[in-house]
Amino acid sequence: MNLEALLLYFRGKLTVCADGPFTERLINICMHRGLTVCDVKKPGKNRVVFCTDVDSFKQIRTPARRTKSHVRIIKRSGLPFILKRFRHRKLALGGVAALCAMLIYCSTHIMGITVFGNTRIDTDTILRELSEAGLSVGVKTSDINSDSVRNRLMTKIDDLAWLGINANGSHVYIEVVERIEKEKGINKDDSPCNLIAARDGIIEHTEVREGQTLVKNGSGVAEGDVLVSGIVDNAAEGFRFVRARGEVYAETKYSETRPYPLSYTESTPTGNTKKRYSLTVLNHTLPLFFGSGNPYTQAEHSEQTHELRIPTDLLPSLFVKCEEYSETSSREVKRTPDEAIDTGSAELSEELRSKLPEGTEVKAVNVSHTLNEHGEVEVTVELLCRENIAKPSVIEEPLLDREQSDR
Amino acid sequence: MENSGRHKRRTVREVIADVSDKGHEMLNDIFLVHTVGRDEFVLENYKGILEYNDRCVRIKTRQAVVKVNGECLELRNMSDAVLCINGQISSIIFENN
Numbered sequence: 001m002n003l004e005a006l007l008l009y010f011r012g013k014l015t016v017c018a019d020g021p022f023t024e025r026l027i028n029i030c031m032h033r034g035l036t037v038c039d040v041k042k043p044g045k046n047r048v049v050f051c052t053d054v055d056s057f058k059q060i061r062t063p064a065r066r067t068k069s070h071v072r073i074i075k076r077s078g079l080p081f082i083l084k085r086f087r088h089r090k091l092a093l094g095g096v097a098a099l100c101a102m103l104i105y106c107s108t109h110i111m112g113i114t115v116f117g118n119t120r121i122d123t124d125t126i127l128r129e130l131s132e133a134g135l136s137v138g139v140k141t142s143d144i145n146s147d148s149v150r151n152r153l154m155t156k157i158d159d160l161a162w163l164g165i166n167a168n169g170s171h172v173y174i175e176v177v178e179r180i181e182k183e184k185g186i187n188k189d190d191s192p193c194n195l196i197a198a199r200d201g202i203i204e205h206t207e208v209r210e211g212q213t214l215v216k217n218g219s220g221v222a223e224g225d226v227l228v229s230g231i232v233d234n235a236a237e238g239f240r241f242v243r244a245r246g247e248v249y250a251e252t253k254y255s256e257t258r259p260y261p262l263s264y265t266e267s268t269p270t271g272n273t274k275k276r277y278s279l280t281v282l283n284h285t286l287p288l289f290f291g292s293g294n295p296y297t298q299a300e301h302s303e304q305t306h307e308l309r310i311p312t313d314l315l316p317s318l319f320v321k322c323e324e325y326s327e328t329s330s331r332e333v334k335r336t337p338d339e340a341i342d343t344g345s346a347e348l349s350e351e352l353r354s355k356l357p358e359g360t361e362v363k364a365v366n367v368s369h370t371l372n373e374h375g376e377v378e379v380t381v382e383l384l385c386r387e388n389i390a391k392p393s394v395i396e397e398p399l400l401d402r403e404q405s406d407r
Numbered sequence: 408m409e410n411s412g413r414h415k416r417r418t419v420r421e422v423i424a425d426v427s428d429k430g431h432e433m434l435n436d437i438f439l440v441h442t443v444g445r446d447e448f449v450l451e452n453y454k455g456i457l458e459y460n461d462r463c464v465r466i467k468t469r470q471a472v473v474k475v476n477g478e479c480l481e482l483r484n485m486s487d488a489v490l491c492i493n494g495q496i497s498s499i500i501f502e503n504n
Contacts, residue, residue, distance in 0.1 A: 031486070040482035041461070042461055
């Protein structure tokens with residue numbers, strides 16, 4: 001479609017049929033009067049079909065009379081006729097206007113923010129800080145000041161090493177680079193310190209690389225006792241402050257006691273499930289169900305959210321949330337003391353193992369039980385472990401000051 | 408177009424065209440023809456259409472009558488100075504007025 005055809009479409013295109021003995025003369029007069037005539041075809045000897053616009057057709061009456069031609073419209077097309085057809089359909093016109101307004105709004109405002117590259121920093125924290133810095137869903141894309149947002153977040157979030165803000169259409173991608181985490185176990189700080197016991201235990205083995213060992217194998221220590229001193233007494237040099245290093249392995253105990261009743265309530269699924277869907281767009285949620293969310297008096301609840309995003313990022317992401325409610329029923333269950341002990345033993349043992357520090361070796365598991373006054377079985381699980389209980393403790397400043405003044 | 412051996416008298420328009428270094432066709436209403444392959448024929452500075460059907464179009468210009476023969480001929484774009492004919496053009500003939 002060339003420019004003239006496009007202009008003709010906007011002005012309103014009329015396909016006109018002229019019958020008469022002097023059709024060529026009619027075309028000539030139209031041309032000399034500057035009327036729009038194009039796509040002239042001659043389907044018959046005394047007939048000519050051509051296209052013109054609405055304004056030219058109004059002026060074609062005089063040439064038609066002079067050439068004794070009968071002119072009639074055989075087809076109307078173009079924008080004015082389409083608008084005329086929709087003249088009485090106000091809702092449709094309103095819908096088109098609303099769609100245009102929505103498209104303009106969606107293409108000029110932020111419709112979604114994606115944060116990636118973060119492992120330690122919480123995404124919600126970043127989004128909250130971005131919102132406070134003026135970058136949130138619904139803000140005009142032209143109002144984004146990347147430098148200001150970046151500077152604010154760099155000062156607000158300590159673990160942030162670099163922040164990239166890339167606006168692609170109406171979607172903003174936040175690329176996060178975090179600071180390198182300090183390597184665990186290697187403390188480059190050389191300030192003098194002792195190694196103290198992290199918990200009670202019986203010393204089994206010591207591996208001291210620096211400092212003066214104060215405990216022997218087989219001796220018991222309490223939490224906080226100094227195991228390796230950072231103050232080294234040397235006959236030649238006198239007292240010297242060092243950073244004590246090494247591992248002190250000890251036998252430690254972890255125990256847990258819990259009562260287990262011989263009858264308890266257990267909830268079992270009945271097999272009835274119902275799903276509740278809801279749509280979320282631009283932080284507005286539209287439930288696709290009637291009534292309350294939970295259809296059962298007693299149910300287990302789980303939910304999943306799917307993001308539907310248009311690849312062009314022109315429109316906001318649509319989140320479809322599916323909540324599943326599984327009905328459960330309660331029933332009274334009775335168990336023997338042995339079953340209660342087995343359950344308690346497994347449960348408590350699992351709990352204690354999950355609490356053990358890394359590198360701890362479990363040497364033995366002791367289980368004991370008693371019957372309390374409520375008729376419940378009190379199960380006690382005790383783990384005998386072998387672990388490194390040494391932890392550094394900085395030597396207090398007065399001691400150091402005194403040493404410096406002695407020198 | 409004069410075939411006689413006598414010296415042709417120059418018109419005022421021709422003299423102005425020579426002096427002003429403008430195109431002759433602009434000042435003297437000389438028709439200008441160009442074709443795009445055999446499918447499109449464009450004629451500038453025409454006066455009117457003498458005859459038109461889908462096999463033949465005769466167009467009047469100041470100097471001659473241009474006859475375009477062919478098949479499925481259509482007057483595509485028209486203005487008061489430029490005429491564009493589309494179709495399978497077989498011949499273009501210049502006839503004396």
